Amino acid sequence: MSAPHPDPVARIRANLDRLAGDMPAIGIAVSGGGDSVALMHVIRDWAAGRRVMVATVDHGLRPESPAEAKQVSQWAKALDLPHAVLKWQRESEAGNLMANARDARLRLLAGWAQRNGLAAVALGHTADDQAETLMMRLGRGSGIDGLAAMAEWRDAFGTRWLRPMLTAGRAELRDWLRAREVGWIDDPSNENEDFDRIRFRRAIEGLGLDVAALARAAAHIGEARDALSHYAALAARDALIGRGRIVLPRQAFSTSPPEIRRRLVVAACRWITGADYPPRRAATMHGLQAIASGNRVTLDGTLIEPSASEIRFVREPAAALRAAAQEDGIWDNRWRISGLEDGLRVSALGPDNLTLARWRQSGLPRDEAAASPAIWRGDALVAVPLLRPGPPVEIQPLRGAAEFRRMVMAH
Incomplete structure (x- = not known):
């Protein structure tokens, strides 16, 4: 050299x-x-x-x-x-x-x-x-x-x-x-x-x-950090990513060293929320302890649900309810909404409107459905694009699998 x-x-x-x-x-x-x-x-x-x-x-x-x-x-x-x-x-x-x-x-x-x-x-x-x-x-x-x-x-x-x-x-x-x-x-x-x-x-x-x-x-x-990032990317290679959620296989996660598990949780939370910075270390460690115990936990606006076979990361419904649409059509830093007619607005469906939206027929778990973007006219629910069709509104996720891989490798 x-x-x-x-x-x-x-x-x-x-x-x-x-x-x-x-x-x-x-x-x-x-x-x-x-x-x-x-x-x-x-x-x-x-x-x-x-x-x-x-x-x-x-x-x-x-x-x-x-x-x-x-x-x-x-x-x-x-x-x-x-x-x-x-x-x-x-x-x-x-x-x-x-x-x-x-x-x-x-x-x-x-x-x-x-x-x-x-x-x-x-x-x-x-x-x-x-x-x-x-x-x-x-x-x-x-x-x-x-x-x-x-x-x-x-x-x-x-x-x-x-x-x-x-x-x-x-x-x-x-x-x-x-x-x-x-x-x-x-x-x-x-x-x-x-x-x-x-x-x-x-x-x-x-x-x-x-x-x-x-x-x-x-x-x-x-x-050394880059080497750990590559290890984490290997541990996440079988992750299921889409419709605003990430699902990590439990075995690959649990058999990885603690630092790799921490990196995967941080990357998954950032992917869900689009945050520029990772969660604080103390909060992340608390989340990892909850996962190890099999308990649901929220971390920086992300709801983490561990089971025997998988760990599911979705948007926390309460955090989604606080989100407002931006002028460029981006909602909750997760979705780009286009085609809204005058008088329509975007807000989270919320847990109180699940029955109205017939969420059980969608195949989405309860919390994912509650955090989904919904189209409203005043207080009237018009459509929930992820659950059932409605007016010609186009909804696109801001991040996909490539962005998650990048966040796993991020510095």
């Missing part, structure tokens, strides 16, 4: 060739810090005719953020790159501020990418981010998924995210910027040891740990 190229930009360009070489349009998330500014310059020089756009998310958490976003806009304009400022409008002060801000950032960028027809959004994570994340998660007692290296690419929020700079270090990127006389913005929060990441960054520096070695360790853990 050849040694990595000594030039960090050459490594990044090679990664871009591999990750985005066939993409006609790409976005870049640029905060103004050294890492993302370096990424903007590298991609601009690499693009060779591709359409490139830049976006900055203004979280509004510091008074300087509007001026910083304006500065990034000026830098992008100097490179002939279109730039957009995406402002986060916080709806609530509840929850973890940093986690909420990160989630909002991805959602804002995903919406921007989709509106502009961008095939992917590139992020400025570096080898230093890999090392810091590994140490933080070690301190939290994370499992192998948490300790594994950040993936070079992943799909989330309906967008592909690229990390082409994971082979480059923060210091060498700043040296490259200085050599080109390119400035960047130093975020004062990067000196605030109230944040876990900054404390771990200081610890890595204080102990003289090799960032590249830590990043390699995270990559090795990632290889």
Whole structure:
């Protein structure tokens, strides 16, 4: 195996060739810090005719953020790159501020990418981010998924995210910027040891740990994670998937190691609900204990029903009743509904209307029927497409067997 190229930009360009070489349009998330500014310059020089756009998310958490976003806009304009400022409008002060801000950032960028027809959004994570994340998660007692290296690419929020700079270090990127006389913005929060990441960054520096070695360790853990994912895919090869449910054979599930069982449950729940993130580990472990005991259990909106021969994953009826149809015809993040006439709406059938819908004749179990999409005119039930025909309404599942296999293999 050849040694990595000594030039960090050459490594990044090679990664871009591999990750985005066939993409006609790409976005870049640029905060103004050294890492993302370096990424903007590298991609601009690499693009060779591709359409490139830049976006900055203004979280509004510091008074300087509007001026910083304006500065990034000026830098992008100097490179002939279109730039957009995406402002986060916080709806609530509840929850973890940093986690909420990160989630909002991805959602804002995903919406921007989709509106502009961008095939992917590139992020400025570096080898230093890999090392810091590994140490933080070690301190939290994370499992192998948490300790594994950040993936070079992943799909989330309906967008592909690229990390082409994971082979480059923060210091060498700043040296490259200085050599080109390119400035960047130093975020004062990067000196605030109230944040876990900054404390771990200081610890890595204080102990003289090799960032590249830590990043390699995270990559090795990632290889082990991938091996477990392949094992899980083999254990799920006989799963029955369709009509909004997943059925796993009990024997293959029960004879698999605990980590494989956990992966299968997480993938099945995400497939049922379409959630971007897996259930919390503690809740998942509770669900696994219930399955082992042969008890029904709900997990993040998924109803899990174990029997002697199979484990059935379906939508929890109470969660389906809370779902509302979206403007694009998607209902409950599970079904795409089209052909609705004026005055018709979609809502879950619910357990109180099972007899009205003659659910026993459908062959669907009670809870699956209750969570099914139903067509209503006011309070009158018009049709339940999965149970019996009605008006010419088309209903299509958003996910099939291929998506489940992908979620089993997901990072």
